[in-house]
Amino acid sequence: MFEGVPLTWFLITGTIMFFVGIYGFLVRKNLITILMSTELILNSVNINFVAFNKILYPDHLEGMFFSLFIIAVAAAEASVAIAIIINIYRRLVNIDVEKMDEMKY
Amino acid sequence: MLDFSYTVWILLIPLLMFVVVGLFGNRFKPLVSGIAGTAGLFVIWILSLVTAYKYFFVLEKAADGSFQKFLAFNMRWLNLTDTLHIDMGVLLDPISVMMLIVITTVSFMVHVYSIGYMDGEKGFMRFFATLSLFSFSMLGLVVATNIFQMYIFWELVGVSSYLLIGFYYTKDSAVSASKKAFIVTRFADLGFLIGILMLSFSTGTFDFLTLTGANSPAFSSGTGIMFLGLSTMTWSMIFIFMGGAGKSAMFPLHIWLPDAMEGPTPVSALIHAATMVVAGVYLVARLFPIYIFAAPVALDVVMYVGAFSSIFAAVIACTQFDIKRVLAYSTMSQIGMMMFALGVSGYGGHEGLGYMASMFHLFTHAFFKSLLFLGAGAIIHAVHSNVMNDMGGLRKYLPITHATFLIACIAIAGVPPLAGFFSKDEILAAGHERSLMLYWVEMIVSGLTAFYMFRLYFSVFWGKDTHYHHTPHEGSKWMTIPLMLLSIGAMFAGFIPFSHLVTTDRLPFQAHLDMAIAIPAVLVGLIGIAVAMVFYRKESNIPDKIYNALGGFSTAAFHKFYIDEVYLFITKKVIFNYVSRPIAWFDRHIVDGSMNGISYVTNEASERIKKFQSGQLQQYALVFVSGVVLLTLLFTYLLTN
Numbered sequence: 001m002f003e004g005v006p007l008t009w010f011l012i013t014g015t016i017m018f019f020v021g022i023y024g025f026l027v028r029k030n031l032i033t034i035l036m037s038t039e040l041i042l043n044s045v046n047i048n049f050v051a052f053n054k055i056l057y058p059d060h061l062e063g064m065f066f067s068l069f070i071i072a073v074a075a076a077e078a079s080v081a082i083a084i085i086i087n088i089y090r091r092l093v094n095i096d097v098e099k100m101d102e103m104k105y
Numbered sequence: 106m107l108d109f110s111y112t113v114w115i116l117l118i119p120l121l122m123f124v125v126v127g128l129f130g131n132r133f134k135p136l137v138s139g140i141a142g143t144a145g146l147f148v149i150w151i152l153s154l155v156t157a158y159k160y161f162f163v164l165e166k167a168a169d170g171s172f173q174k175f176l177a178f179n180m181r182w183l184n185l186t187d188t189l190h191i192d193m194g195v196l197l198d199p200i201s202v203m204m205l206i207v208i209t210t211v212s213f214m215v216h217v218y219s220i221g222y223m224d225g226e227k228g229f230m231r232f233f234a235t236l237s238l239f240s241f242s243m244l245g246l247v248v249a250t251n252i253f254q255m256y257i258f259w260e261l262v263g264v265s266s267y268l269l270i271g272f273y274y275t276k277d278s279a280v281s282a283s284k285k286a287f288i289v290t291r292f293a294d295l296g297f298l299i300g301i302l303m304l305s306f307s308t309g310t311f312d313f314l315t316l317t318g319a320n321s322p323a324f325s326s327g328t329g330i331m332f333l334g335l336s337t338m339t340w341s342m343i344f345i346f347m348g349g350a351g352k353s354a355m356f357p358l359h360i361w362l363p364d365a366m367e368g369p370t371p372v373s374a375l376i377h378a379a380t381m382v383v384a385g386v387y388l389v390a391r392l393f394p395i396y397i398f399a400a401p402v403a404l405d406v407v408m409y410v411g412a413f414s415s416i417f418a419a420v421i422a423c424t425q426f427d428i429k430r431v432l433a434y435s436t437m438s439q440i441g442m443m444m445f446a447l448g449v450s451g452y453g454g455h456e457g458l459g460y461m462a463s464m465f466h467l468f469t470h471a472f473f474k475s476l477l478f479l480g481a482g483a484i485i486h487a488v489h490s491n492v493m494n495d496m497g498g499l500r501k502y503l504p505i506t507h508a509t510f511l512i513a514c515i516a517i518a519g520v521p522p523l524a525g526f527f528s529k530d531e532i533l534a535a536g537h538e539r540s541l542m543l544y545w546v547e548m549i550v551s552g553l554t555a556f557y558m559f560r561l562y563f564s565v566f567w568g569k570d571t572h573y574h575h576t577p578h579e580g581s582k583w584m585t586i587p588l589m590l591l592s593i594g595a596m597f598a599g600f601i602p603f604s605h606l607v608t609t610d611r612l613p614f615q616a617h618l619d620m621a622i623a624i625p626a627v628l629v630g631l632i633g634i635a636v637a638m639v640f641y642r643k644e645s646n647i648p649d650k651i652y653n654a655l656g657g658f659s660t661a662a663f664h665k666f667y668i669d670e671v672y673l674f675i676t677k678k679v680i681f682n683y684v685s686r687p688i689a690w691f692d693r694h695i696v697d698g699s700m701n702g703i704s705y706v707t708n709e710a711s712e713r714i715k716k717f718q719s720g721q722l723q724q725y726a727l728v729f730v731s732g733v734v735l736l737t738l739l740f741t742y743l744l745t746n
Binding site: 022025026027097098100101102103104105 | 715716718719720721722723726727730
């Protein structure tokens with residue numbers, strides 16, 4: 001399906017996704033979007049894993065499995081994070097990350 | 106060979122009584138805990154008597170005919186190295202068996218007496234618990250198989266002595282007396298510990314059997330010159346003697362003993378007359394082979410300190426008015442004589458006469474001195490005062506105390522055929538062989554002893570007819586029976602042939618009564634008694650005249666030669682001002698200052714940077730990401746170049 005696509009392209013895609021995720025994580029104020037940004041970061045890593053595996057070591061499967069693990073863990077993480085966010089919303093009627101600054105000096 | 110391993114029970118029973126009476130004594134009537142403690146002592150008294158009989162008369166002798174010296178029980182306790190280890194056990198030899206008799210007898214008598222004397226006191230059960238603790242510690246001290254075990258029990262007797270002196274802990278004077286006793290003896294024990302370390306460092310062992318055996322490493326190692334022209338062994342023996350001098354109240358570490366009389370009188374009788382205070386004598390006797398063969402200079406120190414302490418204390422005793430203090434100084438004086446006798450002694454056969462005499466005097470002294478103290482307790486019990494001036498004519502009211510006290514006084518004055526005569530005569534004979542000057546010093550001491558004892562006796566039992574608020578009366582049977590039993594000891598202990606039982610090389614020898622020494626000694630004693638009789642039998646002003654005629658000397662003696670003041674001056678004026686205060690200043694300003702400075706700097710710094718912890722998640726993440734990016738760039742730069 002991706003025959004002939006050079007590795008660099010995958011890496012560039014992954015890097016762009018990664019920094020988009022970082023940017024979103026740093027600037028968005030809504031907790032849900034922050035969560036989505038982390039998903040982007042994780043998935044950029046997945047792309048790297050799969051691409052390296054497929055192109056450099058076609059007869060190995062470790063990269064694939066690692067991606068699967070990350071997807072599974074990300075799913076679990078997302079459910080926990082959303083549960084936390086819901087609780088925060090119930091308590092504060094707000095999910096703005098800047099309002100949550102009780103744990104300071 | 107007979108089995109002596111049961112002797113460990115002599116130690117364990119008082120320990121058990123201490124635990125039982127100490128923990129559960131509150132649940133019973135006071136009398137029950139008293140009886141329980143006394144019953145425990147009775148059992149070990151019997152055990153000790155049996156042990157002594159078996160040891161001296163049944164056990165076969167060693168090949169050369171001497172009494173055996175062996176471990177009846179031994180348990181390895183702490184392994185320091187393969188060769189150096191601390192054991193706990195029971196060492197039997199003539200002196201330890203003799204001490205078992207002394208301690209258990211006096212302790213048993215004191216226990217019985219205390220049931221009467223302490224009747225109705227608050228803390229009755231605490232008293233008996235501590236007495237048991239003391240008995241345990243003292244017995245452990247005398248049967249110690251190695252010098253470290255001895256040191257441990259040595260400290261334990263110190264603690265029990267502290268607890269018992271401070272028994273009336275609501276009284277300020279008792280509290281400060283107990284502190285004083287503890288601190289002074291602790292200071293001396295520092296010397297003891299240094300001595301032990303030096304000794305075991307040079308010889309590589311703690312064990313008494315090795316240390317005092319025929320091929321002791323102490324005779325060969327540590328003989329090189331170390332400091333001030335004396336060998337390591339000499340210094341270690343001098344330091345060990347310092348510990349002994351502290352416990353035995355030798356000059357100049359004697360200051361705690363008179364104050365220790367703040368404790369209940371039975372305690373004074375047991376601890377501060379008969380047993381604990383002779384621990385120093387026992388220590389020197391235990392290490393005697395090392396003293397005589399490896400450290401004769403240290404033995405000379407023992408001799409001079411003993412002789413000086415004996416005359417020093419005898420002079421003070423003549424001027425005191427508190428009856429217990431008179432007895433305390435008398436104790437110090439008698440122990441000085443024992444130390445002196447050890448100091449003049451040689452080794453082997455008749456040469457070791459001084460050693461034998463010292464142990465003999467220790468033995469007889471235990472009887473008549475504890476009898477004197479218990480008698481003094483009976484007097485105090487009857488009159489409710491310690492001071493001689495409040496007493497007089499008591500012989501009508503206290504017939505039994507009077508009779509027993511008189512026996513003890515005659516015994517200590519050295520009038521034949523009572524106990525003190527024999528042992529004191531041997532001491533004088535041993536002194537005569539060594540040094541004529543010190544022999545005369547001891548002769549004067551024995552005259553003074555007779556004088557101050559009969560001064561006490563006549564002022565208390567004869568003298569003026571004092572009017573008492575309540576008619577004085579004898580204590581209960583608990584108190585009078587021990588007095589009578591001990592007076593039997595004071596009368597007949599002198600007939601024990603000590604030279605056949607307790608000698609330096611454990612071989613019997615024939616000690617004979619030298620008339621050239623016995624007659625002057627008895628005469629001096631009788632003169633002392635006669636003088637006291639003239640002065641004090643009826644009220645007279647001769648003592649005051651003599652006191653005034655001697656002027657400064659008698660004032661100084663009355664104030665105990667200002668030794669306490671010297672100590673106070675040294676501690677309060679010199680040490681506090683010139684050592685403690687600078688150290689305190691250093692501690693407050695330099696040590697504390699640097700610590701406070703560090704905490705101040707930390708505090709200020711964290712005050713400044715705490716704003717960084719803003720609680721803003723994204724701020725943290727930004728810093729983190731920037732850091733990672735910077736590090737990545739840095740490493741990329743470094744690795745590509």
